[in-house]
Amino acid sequence: MHCARTWTQGKAQQMSRPRRQITPPAAGPENWPPNSFAARVPVKDLSDLLGGFRQVDFEPKEVVMREGEVGNSVAIVLAGQLKAETRDTHGRTHLLGLLGRGDLMGEMAFLDRRRRSASVIALGSGSYAEVPGGRFLDLVRESPRTSLEIARLVSARLRAAERRRLDFAAYQGPWRLASELVNLASVFRGAGQDQTVRIELTQDELAQIVNVSRISVQRAIRTLRERRLVRTEYGALVVPCVTCLAAAMPNQSGKESANGITGCSGTRSHG
Ligand SMILES: [Zn+2]
Numbered sequence: 001m002h003c004a005r006t007w008t009q010g011k012a013q014q015m016s017r018p019r020r021q022i023t024p025p026a027a028g029p030e031n032w033p034p035n036s037f038a039a040r041v042p043v044k045d046l047s048d049l050l051g052g053f054r055q056v057d058f059e060p061k062e063v064v065m066r067e068g069e070v071g072n073s074v075a076i077v078l079a080g081q082l083k084a085e086t087r088d089t090h091g092r093t094h095l096l097g098l099l100g101r102g103d104l105m106g107e108m109a110f111l112d113r114r115r116r117s118a119s120v121i122a123l124g125s126g127s128y129a130e131v132p133g134g135r136f137l138d139l140v141r142e143s144p145r146t147s148l149e150i151a152r153l154v155s156a157r158l159r160a161a162e163r164r165r166l167d168f169a170a171y172q173g174p175w176r177l178a179s180e181l182v183n184l185a186s187v188f189r190g191a192g193q194d195q196t197v198r199i200e201l202t203q204d205e206l207a208q209i210v211n212v213s214r215i216s217v218q219r220a221i222r223t224l225r226e227r228r229l230v231r232t233e234y235g236a237l238v239v240p241c242v243t244c245l246a247a248a249m250p251n252q253s254g255k256e257s258a259n260g261i262t263g264c265s266g267t268r269s270h271g
Contacts, residue, residue, distance in 0.1 A: 080126015
């Protein structure tokens with residue numbers, strides 16, 4: 001497929017590009033994607049967490065945290081996207097969620113003093129700030145607001161994992177991909193609330209995330225593209241309008257509420 005080949009080439013070129021230098025991240029919600037952990041914790045607490053941090057770069061497909069390991073640090077994503085997944089007793093992997101800039105990772109092992117409950121794997125290249133576990137725990141003890149944000153984050157992740165499981169059962173064909181694209185949009189959006197989101201993932205990665213075959217992903221993309229809900233670009237899948245994509249999703253009973261209706265291609269503001 002022509003389109004699949006250009007995606008792979010796009011990815012390869014992206015990997016050979018020189019590594020972007022990450023400037024030390026500034027505390028303050030305006031510097032982070034809205035609703036990310038880094039944007040929600042008090043500025044002083046984030047400064048404490050990031051004080052003297054160690055920047056760790058990662059490569060595509062690198063396992064940055066491994067399920068079952070003893071963790072002695074937490075991390076805040078500075079650039080790039082990662083996925084958290086867990087293995088069941090049959091050895092099947094289950095996607096728990098996606099992480100992007102400003103997200104906290106590795107906190108579970110600290111809070112319940114157990115081994116890592118999930119593996120975190122890089123989708124592309126990027127970097128994170130490693131925070132010593134002791135400093136993280138001190139902050140949890142001293143700052144009620146940050147503790148509350150962590151509790152919120154943990155419960156939001158549990159809910160998202162459950163919703164993903166239900167969505168997979170509820171949606172058929174292209175809508176399985178579409179529902180995941182709505183989730184992915186929040187991870188790839190970056191700072192600001194742009195409607196248009198560029199999702200830099202290959203079709204193989206999308207297939208793995210949605211847990212369907214690559215052929216199914218290609219078929220789904222074709223259907224969604226005909227309805228102007230996505231478009232393909234060099235090395236990425238673009239959602240021109242997240243609002244329209246979300247609105248086109250079938251309702252609870254599986255009926256396509258917006259049957260035949262196409263997306264606005266990012267031309268409307270949706271107030
Ligand atoms: Zn729209």
